[in-house]
Amino acid sequence: MLATLEGLDGSGKTTVWEALHERYPDATFTREPTNSWYGDAVYRSIEDDEADPLAELFLYTADHADHLSRVIEPALERGDLVVSDRYSDSRFAYQGATLAAAEGHDLADPLEYVVDVHEPFSITPDLTIYFDLDPETAAERAGATNKFEHADYLADVRANYERLLEREPDRFARVNATQDPDAVLEAVADALERTLAGSDGRDAAGTGR
Ligand SMILES: Nc1ncnc2c1ncn2[C@@H]1O[C@H](COP(=O)(O)OP(=O)(O)O)[C@@H](O)[C@H]1O
Numbered sequence: 382m383l384a385t386l387e388g389l390d391g392s393g394k395t396t397v398w399e400a401l402h403e404r405y406p407d408a409t410f411t412r413e414p415t416n417s418w419y420g421d422a423v424y425r426s427i428e429d430d431e432a433d434p435l436a437e438l439f440l441y442t443a444d445h446a447d448h449l450s451r452v453i454e455p456a457l458e459r460g461d462l463v464v465s466d467r468y469s470d471s472r473f474a475y476q477g478a479t480l481a482a483a484e485g486h487d488l489a490d491p492l493e494y495v496v497d498v499h500e501p502f503s504i505t506p507d508l509t510i511y512f513d514l515d516p517e518t519a520a521e522r523a524g525a526t527n528k529f530e531h532a533d534y535l536a537d538v539r540a541n542y543e544r545l546l547e548r549e550p551d552r553f554a555r556v557n558a559t560q561d562p563d564a565v566l567e568a569v570a571d572a573l574e575r576t577l578a579g580s581d582g583r584d585a586a587g588t589g590r
């Protein structure tokens with residue numbers, strides 16, 4: 382089963398992802414951007430305030446394609462629970478917002494465009510946990526250290542996440558990320574347990590497709 386953690390910078394995803402290691406010692410824990418050279422290229426782009434938004438989308442997407450074939454697919458074929466700290470919805474929400482603000486890219490609906498780019502090759506998660514937090518608190522917690530971590534941009538990203546939850550309400554579990562870290566962890570663990578219980582027998586190969 383594939384579970385992904387999504388939300389604004391500073392919403393507490395990594396804190397929970399680390400705590401889950403102890404609860405699910407046999408699971409595969411992974412993240413995007415990855416630690417491959419594709420991921421390194423993504424981090425170079427994040428640090429570049431002048432990066433072209435379309436070029437940046439395809440760097441993230443290259444990292445995702447490599448992540449799928451190198452980590453996600455083999456783990457699902459083994460039948461592992463896979464927990465990814467960020468995944469495709471980050472592209473839909475973040476690059477959807479960056480492309481909407483960009484000049485010179487004539488995309489009618491950038492979020493839908495990014496979804497369409499993924500459609501032919503990506504694997505849809507069985508469960509996506511959305512860490513719901515207001516952009517001001519998110520920017521404050523994240524420390525505004527990169528170009529994405531500013532409240533006005535994060536407000537656009539949050540609006541895109543809301544569109545994604547509206548499109549696929551059954552895939553998403555919304556967690557109130559303003560709660561203290563223990564309460565957030567329990568809410569995430571509950572959502573995981575519910576989906577794990579529901580997936581018994583339905584997807585014995587664990588492919589998540
Ligand atoms: N529930 C929470 N309440 C308050 N602060 C939190 C909470 N969860 C995480 N933090 C703090 O917020 C910052 C960002 O958390 P982190 O888990 O790295 O978020 P993300 O991975 O979503 O960017 C860290 O300093 C972390 O200690």
Ligand SMILES: Cc1cn([C@H]2C[C@H](O)[C@@H](COP(=O)(O)OP(=O)(O)O)O2)c(=O)[nH]c1=O
Nearest residue numbers: 389390391413414441467471472475476529
């Ligand atoms: C995976 C991904 C991340 N991002 C952004 C979100 C973050 O600001 C940045 C780095 O991600 P990450 O290291 O996960 O940041 P954080 O732990 O603060 O959430 O890249 C995208 O814009 N698109 C993507 O597809």
